[in-house]
Amino acid sequence: MLGKEPKISNSVVRRLPVYLRLMQTLKNQNITTVSSQEMGLRLDMNPAQIRKDLAYFGEFGRKGVGYEVDYLERKLCQILNLDRHIGVALIGVGHLGIALSNYTRFQSEHIAIAGLFDMDPQKIGSQVGSLVVQDVRELAATVNDKNIQMGIIAVPAPAAQQVCDELIEAGVKIILNFAPVNLRVPKEVVLRNTDFTTELQSLAYFIAD
Amino acid sequence: MLGKEPKISNSVVRRLPVYLRLMQTLKNQNITTVSSQEMGLRLDMNPAQIRKDLAYFGEFGRKGVGYEVDYLERKLCQILNLDRHIGVALIGVGHLGIALSNYTRFQSEHIAIAGLFDMDPQKIGSQVGSLVVQDVRELAATVNDKNIQMGIIAVPAPAAQQVCDELIEAGVKIILNFAPVNLRVPKEVVLRNTDFTTELQSLAYFIAD
DNA sequence: TAGATTGTTAATCGATTAACAATC
DNA sequence: TAGATTGTTAATCGATTAACAATC
Numbered sequence: 143m144l145g146k147e148p149k150i151s152n153s154v155v156r157r158l159p160v161y162l163r164l165m166q167t168l169k170n171q172n173i174t175t176v177s178s179q180e181m182g183l184r185l186d187m188n189p190a191q192i193r194k195d196l197a198y199f200g201e202f203g204r205k206g207v208g209y210e211v212d213y214l215e216r217k218l219c220q221i222l223n224l225d226r227h228i229g230v231a232l233i234g235v236g237h238l239g240i241a242l243s244n245y246t247r248f249q250s251e252h253i254a255i256a257g258l259f260d261m262d263p264q265k266i267g268s269q270v271g272s273l274v275v276q277d278v279r280e281l282a283a284t285v286n287d288k289n290i291q292m293g294i295i296a297v298p299a300p301a302a303q304q305v306c307d308e309l310i311e312a313g314v315k316i317i318l319n320f321a322p323v324n325l326r327v328p329k330e331v332v333l334r335n336t337d338f339t340t341e342l343q344s345l346a347y348f349i350a351d
Numbered sequence: 352m353l354g355k356e357p358k359i360s361n362s363v364v365r366r367l368p369v370y371l372r373l374m375q376t377l378k379n380q381n382i383t384t385v386s387s388q389e390m391g392l393r394l395d396m397n398p399a400q401i402r403k404d405l406a407y408f409g410e411f412g413r414k415g416v417g418y419e420v421d422y423l424e425r426k427l428c429q430i431l432n433l434d435r436h437i438g439v440a441l442i443g444v445g446h447l448g449i450a451l452s453n454y455t456r457f458q459s460e461h462i463a464i465a466g467l468f469d470m471d472p473q474k475i476g477s478q479v480g481s482l483v484v485q486d487v488r489e490l491a492a493t494v495n496d497k498n499i500q501m502g503i504i505a506v507p508a509p510a511a512q513q514v515c516d517e518l519i520e521a522g523v524k525i526i527l528n529f530a531p532v533n534l535r536v537p538k539e540v541v542l543r544n545t546d547f548t549t550e551l552q553s554l555a556y557f558i559a560d
Numbered sequence: 561t562a563g564a565t566t567g568t569t570a571a572t573c574g575a576t577t578a579a580c581a582a583t584c
Numbered sequence: 585t586a587g588a589t590t591g592t593t594a595a596t597c598g599a600t601t602a603a604c605a606a607t608c
Contacts, residue, residue: 177564178565179564205566
């Protein structure tokens with residue numbers, strides 16, 4: 143940790159939550175210690191890769207023994223900033239938005255949707271889970287009030303860029319986009335895209351002739 | 352094309368729908384010809400990569416000119432098998448499932464949800480879009496009847512592996528999974544995972560201290 | 561001690577980018 | 585013809601895997 147200097151690659155970062163989830167699974171099975179080999183077996187991954195990934199952040203294992211599940215879980219949470227509260231704004235309260243707001247509440251107590259936004263007057267004011275849908279015009283104010291650090295864009299494609307701009311304008315630096323568009327963001331903003339259509343279409347490639 | 356022998360990498364395949372979408376956008380803007388440089392500019396990609404990706408499948412461009420939008424669109428559709436009808440079974444008609452069934456109907460006329468399944472008696476028989484939700488026990492029969500080639504798993508994590516097994520048992524070889532679990536599949540099955548929780552957690556890594 | 565497993569370096573593999581001859 | 589741009593080879597870059605000394 144102390145100075146994440148060596149510049150961790152995205153591929154590594156994206157595997158960390160997978161390790162974290164495995165630790166939680168193992169804990170539920172009352173397994174207290176695990177080797178990289180066993181992890182590799184369960185995750186269908188190369189053990190060397192797992193060791194290398196973890197070693198970027200510290201020496202978490204014991205030679206001849208393996209990793210202590212509880213300890214590694216805690217460390218992974220620290221690395222992923224999941225040991226503190228993280229506020230998320232979700233814009234677009236359609237079926238996808240609702241699905242996401244259920245989803246997320248689930249896994250990590252620390253990532254929580256702190257604000258739901260839409261532009262449809264029909265939706266504004268309605269209750270979803272424990273939150274009331276707000277007018278998207280209140281986005282900037284709420285981001286500041288509730289110290290929101292991440293944004294999820296779940297609006298239709300044509301509205302996505304504007305919502306994105308508003309998030310950034312409000313100071314949000316991390317954005318997860320579900321709209322099927324190439325958003326333009328300044329380079330200090332971390333943007334990740336999840337596009338079902340693209341995913342499905344690329345899978346169609348594998349249909350046997 | 353003729354014998355996709357050179358073994359196209361997954362990274363390449365996943366970029367093809369992006370090119371396809373760009374072609375559709377360009378068509379809407381009445382642009383008939385585009386160079387790899389212009390494509391790179393719009394997609395924020397390296398033009399050499401775009402040319403190389405396309406060249407795996409044939410010589411679609413003209414030197415000194417570029418690519419004909421209409422022609423490249425057609426070619427990309429062919430490569431992705433989007434020039435024929437593709438039936439998809441969607442299991443799990445929660446908010447996510449409904450979102451997905453709306454989504455997909457949208458983009459490509461050729462990929463269509465052909466069956467919706469759930470195990471909740473409350474949902475079975477209800478209408479979603481133009482389809483009636485079926486009992487998941489009818490899955491295998493419907494896959495055969497309607498010649499379904501792809502499956503989307505949108506059920507809660509604990510049910511996912513069983514649904515997956517049933518899809519494979521019914522002959523489905525291509526699966527898109529949204530449940531946050533590591534599914535076990537035989538190696539001839541193409542499995543792609545989309546996991547919001549993992550995505551969100553990995554993004555938390557980038558929160559500034 | 562003997563066996564196991566880490567952390568890490570070196571080797572391999574694969575994907576991206578640069579460069580350029582061919583040619584429209 | 586001159587300028588532009590492809591298709592493709594070679595160079596670079598980065599990520600994965602193998603191997604092994606250190607050590608529990």
